[in-house]
Structures are given as structure tokens and as C-alpha cells.
Amino acid sequence: MSRFSAFGDDALGEHDAVGLVEELRAGRVSAAELVEAAIARTEAVNPTLNGLAFEAFDRARARVAAPSRYGGYFDGVPSFIKDNVAVEGMPTMQGTDAWEPRPQRANGDFARAYLATGLVPLGKTQLSEFGFSASAEHPRLGPVRNPWNPDYTAGASSSGSAAFVAAGVVPIAHANDGGGSIRIPAACNGLVGLKPSRGRLPQDAEFRHMPLRIVSDGVETRSVRDTAAFYREMERVYRNPKLPPIGDVSRPGKQRLRIAVCTQSIVRDASPEMCEYTLKTAALLEELGHRVTPIGNPVPAQFKDDFLLYWAFLAYALVRGGKRSFGPSFDRDRLDHLTLGLEHLAGGHLYKLPVAITRLVRSRRITERLSNSYDVVLMPTLAETTLPIGRLDPTADYHQIIDRLIDWVAFTPLQNATGDPAISLPLAQTADGMPVGMMFSATLGREARLLELAYELEEARPWRRIQDPAPRRRKGTRKAP
Template identity: 75%
Template sequence: MDRISAVADDALGEFDAVGLVEALRTGTVSPTEVIEAAIARTEAVNPALNGLAYEAYDRARTRSRRSHPYGGFLDGVPTFIKDNVAVAGMPTMEGTDAWEPRIAAEDGDFARAYLATGLVPLGKTLLSEFGFSASAEHPRLGPVRNPWHTEHTAGASSSGSAAFVAAGVVPIAHANDGGGSIRIPAACNGLVGLKPTRGRLPLDANMRQMPLHIVHNGVVTRSVRDTAAFYREMERVQRNPRLPAIGDVTGPSANRLRIAVCTRSIAREASPEVTELTHKTAAVLERLGHHVTAIENPVPERFMDDFLLYWSFLAFALVRGGRRTFGQSFQRSQLDNLTLGLERHAARRLHRLPAALARLARIRRVTSRLTASYDIVLTPTLADVTPRIGHLDPTADYQQIIDRLIDWVAFTPLQNATGEPAISLPLAESASGLPVGMMFSAAHGEDARLLELAFELEQAQPWPTLWT
């Protein structure tokens, strides 16, 4: 198995973000040493992983040499930002090369808050075109590869971020999720990936303009404490007063939970291997004293058709408004078959969109009944194990791509529509040695409960890294 690890005997060592903060504060390592180590690690593994969209090494070096702290708990910790949010001094290419790059004059709303935590960006990471696919396989730039086995996809759309964190390039990286794009690459790469409650973190203006806010910003990390610390710090920077505070979650809760387990998505039953692994996770929960009940999926089958129509409408808006949005250099002919196929799908069904949007807006009524009876719902993150590169080839026939996407990404879109939080944890491993994610969802605003349970499971069943 071709595994790629960047971990070396350098200033980053095997630190997670919280551990690195302590090392920086005690002077065990210096900010300059940390940034140079992260740059060296990026350069060492990017030829194999292909996760880098844009490098900003000089900017990171300049910042690391500043004599005074910038503030924020995560001050000095290297990171990457996914290439679909605005960062001053960097272009935003959305995983495509359909227009000429333009440098952003200022940070978008998300980057402004993200960087206020003290994180230092080394650049931007690759994603699938506009984030539409669950595998980043750019026709010209090539695929983003999984560091656990480079013949397999790193998932998507936050693929470059997840590949770099899993390989040990940086301990934490930005990801966002419009149909599973934090949780999918977290599952593929053996990481922690929390999609927060809608409104928990800021969105850039272009994402706020969507008729239904399905996109959620977040991060991927190797440890639960890094994810918890990130949300605590973001809350200090910019808290949404309409949501319950997450606060400083540092470990498990003593409360025993009512947990529902379901291995059938709206589209299909999970594969036999993934179903078995999910039941093994349920058994761990029972041993920990939680009350676990198997349930049938209560979500109507129509949901997937409605979500696909809305997803394809977003492609329709981007393709038809390409020159207005991205400038006169925009070329439709440079887009991949998935984007163009989604645009055609929407064009033929625009008359159905208002009703689909209305049903999507109401779907939380179904999950609210579920969360009234159960504190947590456990499902697999994905319906099958991580596929090889080429399974979701964006140059293939559209119908093949979309059928395979719906078949694999069958569990994650629900929480994008409801706005409820969900976290993928790397609690299982396939027969071939690849990570398999387990997904836990909770009621609106109950992000802290998910983190408490994540801490408990991490202690009960620690997950490996590539170098352990």
C-alpha cells in the first residue's frame, strides 16, 4: 500500500494544533521554525498528493518573523484555506480553470474570522470543480490523492485540505460542506470533520446569496480537541447569538445518550462491509452505557431528487452567470462534464424548483421528530468504502458520474438541508486498510453534544495516524 506521510524530525513533529500552541508558547519551537517545517512538508508530499491550489509561502514567512504576537489562541499554527473562499492577496479558482485568476483585494467574511484566531495560511487547497463532486479529479491538474493509499481518492470537495492534514503537513485546515464536503474527505482520510449547525460560522457573500444555505464552513483535524478548540476560538471571534454557545468542550459528558443507528440511506442500504462496521461502532456505544436503538430511515425518498435539483440549480446559476460572476475570460468549454450535466439537469426542471425548495425547507420537521426521541443518530458517513481514482472521473458521461455519486454519497446531504450539525469520526477501517468514517448527527444547535461524544469515542477507541 502506497502511504504518504510528511511527518519528520522537525519543529512540527507529531503535534496536533493544541500541542503545537503549547510548544510555541513555551518556546520549545519558534514560529519561524514551524512555518519552515510546514512549507518543507508541503513541498515534500504535494507531488504525490496534488493538494495545493496556490502557495503563499512568503506571506507566511513574513508573518512568522514578526516580533509581536497577533493574538488568538491558535497564533502561529500553520494552515491551509480551501480555494473557494476569498482571501486577500490570493486568487479564488473554485477547483476549475475556466477563467483567468484574479487576486482578491480583501478577505471575505469567513477568512476574516478564521485568520483572527491566529492561524497562518500557507496557501489554498484544491477541490473538485465548484465542489460538486465527492472526488477531486481535475482533467488538467490531475486528482487529489489519498495519503493512506494514493490510488484512492481523498474525497471531496475539501480534498486538498484533508489530504494535507492526514499526511501531517499541517494539523488543521479549512473545509466547507454543501453536501458532505467536510465529512466525506474526513471519512476518506481518517480525520475529524464537524459540519456545524447552520449559522455557526460566517459565510462569504456569494454563499449567503443562495436561496437555501446548504454550505457550512468548518475544519478538518486529526484530534477532537483541535476541532473543539477551533470552534471555541471562532466563537470568541464572532458568535451567533441565535445559537446555543459551544463553549470550551474539553472532554466527554457523564450523560448517557439515546442513540439511534441506521444503515439505510434515502438511496440505498450501506454495503455489507460498511454496515458491519457501523454495527460494531454501535456495540462500542452500548458498552459505554449509551442506549442504542436500530431504526428505519424516516426521510422520504423524494428528498434525494429535491436535493439534486437544488444542487444542479447552483450549477445552472454558475454556468449561465459565468461571465458576470467570474469575468469576461470565463469559458464554458473548460468546465467538466459533471458541472455541465448538472446545468442541463436544472435547465430541464426549473419549473419544479420552487416546490423542491419548499420541501427541502420543511425537511427539518422530519428530523425534529427524530431528535425529539433520540439525542444522536449514528449512520456511516458514506455508503461504501473509498473508491479508486477514476470511479468519479469528471470527464465520464454525466449519468454515470451522478449515479455513482448518489450511490456513494447517500447519507451526508440531509444535514445540509436541515442545517443540523453532524460529525464524521474515523472509528473504523476497511479490509483493505483504508479509514472508514462513522457519522453522528444531533438536533439543531447541539454541536457541543457531538464534541463531547467524539471525545468519549476517541478515548475509548483511539484512531491511528499514518505514522502510528
């Protein structure tokens, strides 16, 4: 396995975002030095990883050169924004090339808050087309590759952000999650990926006005403290009074938790390998004093069809309204087979949509019942280990793509329907050293609980970094499928 990272002896070093803030405040580095180092790292790895959707290097240079910048805790720390939110002066292409790029006239609600934290975007990162696939493998734009092994996917849809953070290009980057798209790339790339509660952060209108708000914005990071610091700072910019505050979470919690562990999804059981990793994580939790209880799948079988139909409806709205939303250059013939297949599915079943949405809204009752007995639920983030490039080929037959996609991401969509928070942590590795994510979920508004548990697990089982020596492959082992 050939890892591909950008870590080196420059201003960024091996620091996480909080570490860079400390370096900046101590005067050991400047914001300009950090931005130049991140630009150099982007140029070094992007020809292989293909995570860059739009370059804004000169804009980043100008921002850190200004005598008075945005302020905010992260002021001067380089970052990226995923290419499905509006940023003034940058196009929003949604992981496709089905229309001509047009610069946005203003920041969307999310970008306005993100920039207020002081993070400096170097541009925008690649995603799968409209975020529908769990692997960004566009037939013309090319695949986004995993820095741990470029033969494998970086996950999706927040693939470009995750690949760049894992490779050391930047310490933190924007991601969002409508079916697992913060958690899945985190699992594939050895990162911390927290999907927050519905309404935790401000959102652009297209996500905010969905019939069911399944998308949540967040970040990909390499450390729990970076994720915790990001939500602390965003809460200073925007506070949702309907949710309990997260606050400044900076250490493990003292409370011992009731934790349910589940390796069954509505689609399938996790693979034997993923079950083993999950049960080892459960054993670690017991060693730490938590009370762990195995449970079966709590989600009714109908959830799969309901969620798929809702996703298909989103594709239907995007495709049918393409020229109105994206301009007269929109060409549906340039869309991939997954997007068009979802649009076709919705077209024949729109009459079922109101009932499907009603049942998805009611899925909140599932996690409310679980929360009466358990504080946290542990599941594998994915049903299988990271897939090789080509397994979710968007030029294949739609039915092949969707069957493989649903099979792989069987565990993540529930929290998108319920609005609950969930975090993926890189607590395991395959025999070849590829990261494996474990997912922890809690009831609405309980991100602080997840972060406290994440701190504890990070201390108890520090995750391997991409720049660490690779483990020796055990005799008789084989690569992950």
C-alpha cells in the same frame, strides 16, 4: 498499500494544533520554525498528493516574522484555506481553470474570522470543480490523492485540506460542506470532520445569500480537541445569538445518550462492510452505557430529487453567470462533465425548483421529530468504503458520474438541508487499513453534544494514525472496491 506521509523529526513533529500551541508557549519552537517545517512538508508531498491550489509561502513567512502578528489562540500554527473562499491577495479558482486567476482585493467574512484565530495560511487547497463532486479528479488539474493510498481518492470537495492534514503537512485546515464535503474527506483520510449548524460561523456572501444555505464552513483535524478548540476560538471571534453556544468542550460528557443507528439511506442500504462497521460502533456505544436503537430510513424518497435539483440550480447559476462572476476570460468549455450536466438538468426543470426548495426547508421537521426520541443519530458517513481514483472520472458521461456519486454519498446531504450539525469520526478501518468514517448527527445547535461524544469515542477506540505500523492483511481478504 503504500502510505504517503510527511511526518518527520522537525518542529511540527507529530503534534496536533493544540500541541503546537503548547510548544509555542513553552518556547520550545518558534512560529517561523513551524512555518518552515510545514513548507518543507508541503513541497515533499504535493507532487504526489496534488492538494495545493495556490502557494503563499513567502506571505506566511512574512506574517510570522512580523513583531506583532494577528494574535489569537492559534497564533503561529500553519494551516491552509480551501480555494472557494475569498482571501486577500490570493485568487479564488473554485477547483477549476475555466477563467484567469485574479487576486482577491479583500478577505471575505469567513477568512477574516479564520485569520483572527491566529492560524497562518500557507496558501489555498484544491477541491473538486465548484465542490460538486465527492472526488477531486479534474482532467487538467489532476486528481487529489489519498495519503493512506495514492491510488484512492482523498474525497471531496475539501480534498486538498484533508489530504494535507492526514499526511501531516499541517495539523488543521479549512474545509466546507454543502453535501458532505467536510465529512466525506474526513472519512476517506482518517480525520475528524464536524459540519456545524447553519449560521454557526460567518460566511462569504455567495454562500450566505443562497436560497437555502446548505454550505457550512469548518475544519479538518486529526484530533477531537483540535476541532473543539477551533470552534471555541471562532466563537470568541463571532457569536450567533440564535444558536446555543458551544463553549469550551474539553472532555467526554457524563450524560448517557439515546442513540438511533441507521444503515439505510433514501438511495440504498450501506454495503455489508459498512453495515458491519456501523453495527460494531453501535455495540461500542452500548458498552459505554448509551441506549442504542436501530431505526429505518427516516427520509422520504423525494428528498433525493429535490436536493439534486437544488445542486443543479447552483451549477446553472454559476455557469450562466460565469462571465459576470468570474470575468470575461470565463470559458464554459473548460468545465467538467458533472458541472455541465448539472447545469443542463436544471435548465429543463427550473419550474420545479420553488417546490423542491420548500420541501427541503421542511426536511427540518424530520430531525425535529427524531430529536423527540433520540439525542444523536449514528450512520455510516459513506455507503461504501473509499473509492479508487477514476471511479468518479469527470470526463465520463454525466449520467454515469451522477449515479455513482449519489450512490456513494447517500447519507450526508440531509444535514445540509436541515442545517443540523454532524461529525465524521475515523472509528473503523478496512482490512487493508484504509480509514472508515462513522457519522453522528444531532439537532440544530448541539455541536457540544457531538464533541463530548467524540471525545468519549476517541478515548475508547483511539483511531490509527497514518504513521502507525500498517495492520497485517488477513488471509482471504481483498481490497475495498
